[in-house]
Amino acid sequence: MKTSIILAALAATALSAPAPAPRPQDVDFSSLEFSSDDLSTGPEFGATKESIPVTKPATSDIIEDIKEDPATPIKKLRRDIKAILKRVPGDCAPQPINNGPQFINLEPTPWQEAVEAAYPPTNPSTLGPYKKVFDGLRGSVNQIGYRGLTTIHAYDINACKTLCDKKAQCLGFNFYVERDPSLDPGDLCPNPSIITNYKCTLWSFPFLAGAADNIGQTRRQFKVVIAASVGYVKPYDASNLANFTSYGQNLYGSINAPLLDGENSYLGVKSYPNADVNVDYFEPAVCAAACDAQTAYNSRHHASTPCQYKACNFFDAYVxxxxxxxxxxxxxxxxxxxxxxxxxNGGQTRSDGVFKVANSYTYTNSRLPAPPYINTCPV
Known part of the structure; x- marks a missing residue:
């Protein structure tokens, strides 16, 4: 492990770190202030190619968010309401023809069975840095962090992997087969003939099998369904940030920090996207900006201890x-x-769901050194 400047400075203060606490730190994952439950995204049915740029927040927005809502150990859950997208009625326009293997004249379930027989769930468990997280499902990924779709002319997961390799911020891909209409279903063509499409979607956040819950839709009388869906994710390529040193490894879980000589080193938690800052990809630099903003906020709001405030010296960025x-x-x-x-802290089971931690990366403030408390009064 890298030895950080800040760790050496803290050791010089003669504060010793105790052994890990026997239970996870009190971060209630179910109460984190995300908007993403209402921001699940993915391709529109019928789409054959699209590229979605990431939304990069301005540092000034992160600072203002900390000013209005500083990190605290307890967060209140807040949800946004998802806007409902309505499809324009079909006009029987011909849809792009895929030159790949076709499964024609089959109703939805027989079509899925035929596709699954042709492409059984035996894809490799790893593809280079990518790890398979599901295979053989009848749904496609639908969550935050959608980066685009490409239609491929065969069942070729390596072609999908290559697209993710080339896409900045891509941390996973979903390859699947979709039963699509040959015409855009409308009043004059409510149930067109079938096109079999091979689709690759890219994602800037990791996912597990539960994310593949987009099982299709009915367009007039035509049923769009999915089969042979496989998902792969890869670790984030961590590197040092401006003024922060990366530990560099994808950790098992998030940090579970015990008390330090009776004091709590945990300053609090921030989650993105929230109501004020939109982040739709995994980016630890956002946490670095929040860490600095929290230190600045604490330096201005320390009336209870007039000569001291807590500095943010370390953060854990995770999903x-x-x-x-x-x-x-x-x-x-x-x-x-x-x-x-x-x-x-690898995860929690709560009444409203099962929570797991992925992509946990830690960073140390390399500028200071500074003790946990910074004195502001002359000695």
């Missing part, structure tokens, strides 16, 4: 998955640097 779907980027902020032996 919370609820029932397999990424909820967004989570940043937990600390005054103390904790090593990977404290990354033990």
């Amino acid at each position: 919370v998955l609820k029932d397999g779907k990424a909820q967004g980027l989570t940043c937990t902020l600390y005054t103390w640097t904790w090593d990977d032996s404290y990354a033990v």
